Amino acid sequence: MKKLVLLGAGVALLFSSCVSSKKYNDLAAKQKETEDLLNSATVKLNNCLSDKSSATARAQALQEQNDVLKANNQELINNMGNLTTLTQKGADNLERSLESLKEKDLKIQRLQDAITRKDSVTLALVTSLKGVLGNMNDDDIQINVEKGVVYVSISDKLLFGSGSTVVTKRAREVLGKVATVVKNKPDFEFMVEGHTDTDPIHTAAIKDNWDLSVLRATAVVRILQDDFGVDPKRMTAAGRSEYVPVADNDTAAGKAKNRRTRIVVLPKIDQFYNMIEQGMKDIK
Known part of the structure; x- marks a missing residue:
């Protein structure tokens, strides 16, 4: 065994002696240079990979x-x-809206024209009534217009005796003049309203102020129909009792104002609509 070790050492010594020191150094330098190039290439490769x-x-x-x-x-x-589509739709909608507004404006104008015509007829009616009743006492008969409706108020003193439902002779003259005017105004209907004060009444024929107001209204309607030929289809009789006063009932003067019969002249609804329709035809 010792022989083999000695033999190996001898061979190594012999081999190392065969390579000169200069060559060894050159090889070592080249190896170092190669390693440096390899390291540089590795760094560049890594940088390239990073850049990529x-x-x-x-x-x-x-x-x-x-x-x-x-x-x-x-x-x-x-x-x-x-x-673009929405703009076109908007333009179409706007055009339709404008057309609708024009139609509404036209309808409003037609309605206003019809109301103007009705007001003209109402004014003619008031003028006629004031003409035939102008010589009557203003305290007994009053004519006024409220919201296009004509009211003729006739005092209880002129029409009836105290607590009576019989129309006086002087009142018949007044009713005859009223009948002459309303008969010439076929576009109107009218309602006769009876009104009382708060003094209670109770007789064999009259139960209370409701009865008294209604009976007085029907008495006036019958005279207009029977004595002066007013079409009964144009008339309505109504009683308002004591519940629509025009003055307080604390004084005799106030009670006298509340005791009254009122004729309310109303335009016929169908006639009014006919005025509107005619106005529309005139504009077309």
């Missing part, structure tokens, strides 16, 4: 931005198309 990774990421980001821009562009194109 960054470039790939930027390219991906740019591609995503490009896709977003394409999508936005398409959406804008679609919205422009929708906007």
Whole structure:
């Protein structure tokens, strides 16, 4: 065994003696140079790989931005198309709205014309009534217009005796003049209203002020129909009792004002509508 060890050592010594020191140093330098080049190449490779990774990421980001821009562009194109459609629809809607407003304005104008015509007829009626009743005492008969309705109020003193439902002779003269006017105004109907004060009444024929107001109204209606030929279809008899006063009932003067019969002249609804329809035809 010792022989073998000695033999190996001898061979090694012999081999090392065969390579000169200069060559060894040259080989060592080349190896160092090669290692340096390898290290430099490795660093450059790593930098290239890093740059490639960054470039790939930027390219991906740019591609995503490009896709977003394409999508936005398409959406804008679609919205422009929708906007064009909406603008056209808006123009159509606006045109229809304007046409509707014109129609409404025209209807309002026609209605105003019809009301003007009705007011003209009402004014003619008031003028006629004041003409035939102008010589009567203003305290006994009053004519006024409220909201296009004509009211003729006749005092209880002129029409009836105290607590009576019998029309006086002097009142018949007044009713005859009223009948002459309303008979010439076929576009109107009228209602006869009886009104009382708050003094209670109770007789064999009259139970209370309701009865008294209604009976007085029907007495006036019958005279207009029977004595002066007023069409009964145009008349309505109504009693308001003591519940629509025009003055307080604390004084004799106030009670006298509340005891009255009122003739309310009303335009016929169908006649009024005919005026509107005629007004529409005139404008067309």
